[in-house]
Amino acid sequence: MNGASDAAGMADMVGTAGMTSTTSASNANRGNGTSVWDAVVGQPIVPALQQTVADASASLDGAPSGSMTHAWLFTGPPGSGRSVAAKAFAAALQCDSGGCGTCAECTDVRNGTHPDVAALVTEGLSIKISQVRELVPKAALRPARGRWQIVIVEDADRLGEDAADALLLSVEEPPDRTVWMLCAPTAEDIAPTIRSRCRVVQLRTPPSDAVATYLSTTEGIDKRTATFAARAAQGHIGRARALATDENARSRREEVLKLPFALDDLRQCLDAAASLVDAAKADAERHCDALDAREVDELKRALGAESTGRKPRNMDAAVKELEREQKLRRTRVQRDSIDRALIDVLALYRDVLMLQLGVRTELINDEMRASLDRLARNSRAESTLRRMEAIGQAREALMANAAPLLTLESMALTLREG
Amino acid sequence: MKFRLERDVLADAVAWTARTLPSRPTVPVLAGLRLDASDGTVTFSSFDYEVSGRVSVEGEVADPGTALISGKLLADIARSLPAKPVEFSADSSKVVITCGSARFTLVTLPVEEYPELPQLPSASGTVDGTTFAEAVGQVAVAAGRDDMLPTLTGIRIEIDGETVTLGATDRYRLAVREITWNPVRPDLTGVALVPARTLVDAAKTLASAGDVTLALGGESDDSLIGLAGGGRHTTSRLIDGEWVPNYRRLFPTEIATVARIEIDSLVDSVKRVALVAERNTPVRLAFGDGQLVLEAGSGEDAQASEALPAQVDGPGIATGFNPSYLLDGLQALGTPFVHMSFTDTPMKPVVIQGIDSLEGEPSSGYRYLAMPIRLSS
Numbered sequence: 001m002n003g004a005s006d007a008a009g010m011a012d013m014v015g016t017a018g019m020t021s022t023t024s025a026s027n028a029n030r031g032n033g034t035s036v037w038d039a040v041v042g043q044p045i046v047p048a049l050q051q052t053v054a055d056a057s058a059s060l061d062g063a064p065s066g067s068m069t070h071a072w073l074f075t076g077p078p079g080s081g082r083s084v085a086a087k088a089f090a091a092a093l094q095c096d097s098g099g100c101g102t103c104a105e106c107t108d109v110r111n112g113t114h115p116d117v118a119a120l121v122t123e124g125l126s127i128k129i130s131q132v133r134e135l136v137p138k139a140a141l142r143p144a145r146g147r148w149q150i151v152i153v154e155d156a157d158r159l160g161e162d163a164a165d166a167l168l169l170s171v172e173e174p175p176d177r178t179v180w181m182l183c184a185p186t187a188e189d190i191a192p193t194i195r196s197r198c199r200v201v202q203l204r205t206p207p208s209d210a211v212a213t214y215l216s217t218t219e220g221i222d223k224r225t226a227t228f229a230a231r232a233a234q235g236h237i238g239r240a241r242a243l244a245t246d247e248n249a250r251s252r253r254e255e256v257l258k259l260p261f262a263l264d265d266l267r268q269c270l271d272a273a274a275s276l277v278d279a280a281k282a283d284a285e286r287h288c289d290a291l292d293a294r295e296v297d298e299l300k301r302a303l304g305a306e307s308t309g310r311k312p313r314n315m316d317a318a319v320k321e322l323e324r325e326q327k328l329r330r331t332r333v334q335r336d337s338i339d340r341a342l343i344d345v346l347a348l349y350r351d352v353l354m355l356q357l358g359v360r361t362e363l364i365n366d367e368m369r370a371s372l373d374r375l376a377r378n379s380r381a382e383s384t385l386r387r388m389e390a391i392g393q394a395r396e397a398l399m400a401n402a403a404p405l406l407t408l409e410s411m412a413l414t415l416r417e418g
Numbered sequence: 419m420k421f422r423l424e425r426d427v428l429a430d431a432v433a434w435t436a437r438t439l440p441s442r443p444t445v446p447v448l449a450g451l452r453l454d455a456s457d458g459t460v461t462f463s464s465f466d467y468e469v470s471g472r473v474s475v476e477g478e479v480a481d482p483g484t485a486l487i488s489g490k491l492l493a494d495i496a497r498s499l500p501a502k503p504v505e506f507s508a509d510s511s512k513v514v515i516t517c518g519s520a521r522f523t524l525v526t527l528p529v530e531e532y533p534e535l536p537q538l539p540s541a542s543g544t545v546d547g548t549t550f551a552e553a554v555g556q557v558a559v560a561a562g563r564d565d566m567l568p569t570l571t572g573i574r575i576e577i578d579g580e581t582v583t584l585g586a587t588d589r590y591r592l593a594v595r596e597i598t599w600n601p602v603r604p605d606l607t608g609v610a611l612v613p614a615r616t617l618v619d620a621a622k623t624l625a626s627a628g629d630v631t632l633a634l635g636g637e638s639d640d641s642l643i644g645l646a647g648g649g650r651h652t653t654s655r656l657i658d659g660e661w662v663p664n665y666r667r668l669f670p671t672e673i674a675t676v677a678r679i680e681i682d683s684l685v686d687s688v689k690r691v692a693l694v695a696e697r698n699t700p701v702r703l704a705f706g707d708g709q710l711v712l713e714a715g716s717g718e719d720a721q722a723s724e725a726l727p728a729q730v731d732g733p734g735i736a737t738g739f740n741p742s743y744l745l746d747g748l749q750a751l752g753t754p755f756v757h758m759s760f761t762d763t764p765m766k767p768v769v770i771q772g773i774d775s776l777e778g779e780p781s782s783g784y785r786y787l788a789m790p791i792r793l794s795s
Contacts, residue, residue, distance in 0.1 A: 137613075142658035303490060
């Protein structure tokens with residue numbers, strides 16, 4: 001089950017970082033750029049990648065390519081920073097000094113304006129074949145700045161069958177200087193034909209303390225908040241950042257965690273399900289409304305609206321297309337918001353289970369220990385497991401396009417029964 | 419920034435620079451056209467990370483400066499202005515264009531976010547603009563259109579001293595044209611694979627410029643190609659990867675049969691007969707005895723046939739081709755007659771070349787090779 005993949009990229013986007021390029025740039029800049037690898041948190045594989053960067057650099061001067069290869073697959077659980085790692089790797093390959101974080105190459109890769117780094121980011125639910133068709137010719141270009149032509153596919157698990165087929169030929173035999181970087185939760189999410197051409201970089205869920213340290217040193221968040229956010233986010237960096245910086249995200253989470261305590265009768269169960277869906281809609285509105293408006297505005301201005309005298313041609317078509325994409329994004333934001341809530345509830349039952357089984361381990365929701373104790377006393381481990389199972393099933397059903405309200409209602413009823 | 423230009427000069431410059439602008443830019447600023455005014459010169463530039471264009475024209479510059487404004491809109495405006503001097507004046511957020519009694523106010527885009535245009539690589543030599551445009555157009559007909567096979571969507575430019583060889587293929591046909599030019603060094607060599615669409619467009623718009631400078635950069639910087647002429651500069655990224663290796667060997671050396679035919683009537687006949695040829699079925703050509711018989715369609719389906727006078731030297735031969743591939747080649751020749759050469763088997767490709775008279779031998783450097791379709795009989 002990799003239903004969790006949903007929340008992955010999106011939490012980063014919806015949180016505070018990715019959606020607006022200005023924020024993400026300033027976030028990264030605050031690191032003072034000792035290295036592009038600073039943003040890759042708690043990953044023991046980094047030195048190996050750095051070695052590859054050195055090999056790659058040497059191969060440009062004619063040395064054997066060593067550990068460098070032309071197709072990479074970054075895998076790891078949601079929030080482990082797959083696309084962040086891929087971008088860091090890309091920047092390090094383009095940089096003269098292995099990813100200094102300050103030179104023009106590093107900055108351009110970070111800002112998404114490097115001519116030799118193309119990234120396919122999907123904000124919708126799947127990657128369309130037309131997007132792949134636009135990408136493949138880019139992979140065939142010779143690098144304009146002389147080092148590597150890099151193509152990053154975030155959320156490669158969202159490639160449909162035909163989109164994956166379209167990609168295959170190019171991933172199989174790219175030109176000498178072209179490097180593909182795909183990102184997906186697990187290697188199994190990628191068609192075997194493509195997977196077999198890639199070298200896999202496996203990332204792990206970063207330990208909470210590494211995330212906390214990252215948040216406090218890089219993003220200037222106070223230690224206590226950082227520790228809480230890292231623990232509550234269960235190693236999901238984007239989510240941790242959102243919890244640490246966004247009051248709204250915190251209060252949303254608190255609301256969600258009240259849910260298991262208010263499932264006494266049918267009425268409450270249905271209300272709980274409805275409130276999850278409503279909150280997701282509200283989330284989507286909060287994140288998308290302003291953003292949608294701004295994007296349309298920017299596009300119109302770029303095409304010359306607001307000028308007096310004449311209405312630019314093609315503008316309506318371009319705006320319509322943008323709006324279509326925005327609608328898909330909204331669906332995904334809603335879905336991801338529900339998934340995030342479910343993960344939080346799942347973590348709560350996990351804590352309950354730990355208490356019931358007497359396992360001495362750090363509780364994710366340590367601050368609500370008393371309530372957890374109460375829940376643990378009032379039920380048995382078997383029913384907690386059944387509840388967790390129900391949440392898992394609901395997440396899978398939602399991934400498979402089930403109607404959100406129905407799915408959540410059914411889940412809430414199972415949670416009540418235990 | 420404040421300057422004044424003639425309307426025609428402005429319209430030309432803007433139309434040329436704006437032609438490559440994306441209608442749906444990935445980054446908003448890329449929809450912009452950059453204006454730089456200094457010292458009696460106004461420069462217009464555009465860039466989409468793959469193709470850049472820059473043109474400099476003379477103008478009365480009252481106040482030097484820089485501005486970025488929506489390119490497509492400016493092009494629309496420039497086209498429709500009355501034939502009077504056009505005055506541009508810009509403050510930090512707006513550009514006002516005045517021409518006669520017409521007045522436009524355009525919002526500026528943030529010029530500081532605009533990427534730096536790539537430098538033109540160092541010049542490799544010059545070529546006559548018209549010849550170059552003709553040659554590019556002739557080979558481009560054979561270039562692949564499938565973006566999923568990017569190397570075949572390119573035109574290969576090979577420089578060997580005073581000869582430039584252009585080539586394109588989509589695996590079913592291959593077009594090659596040789597032209598002579600003036601390299602900066604007589605021993606210059608180099609190879610580049612340029613996106614066909616970009617090269618066709620650039621060559622066409624530079625055709626009237628007289629001498630066109632080709633800039634391939636050579637060993638030091640082989641990531642771009644530059645073309646310049648008549649104050650216009652354009653650069654394009656190159657396609658990487660292996661083109662057809664050793665393509666010259668694909669042209670058969672043992673010629674058994676040669677047919678010479680008048681092109682216009684052959685083109686008309688092929689078009690007529692092809693009307694009944696279903697998708698992916700050939701037009702069949704049978705050469706022999708002073709005539710060519712064209713046929714298409716078979717069995718229960720619609721059929722067509724037509725005979726044409728042809729001068730055939732050598733044993734008769736019957737073969738078949740995709741009609742549109744055949745037409746592409748015939749129409750690219752630009753001569754009154756075609757010289758078609760065959761080997762002794764219908765399975766080998768035909769080579770099409772242009773001749774000026776029925777007795778002539780092919781002389782121009784253009785060769786178009788088409789693969790036959792196996793006839794099912």
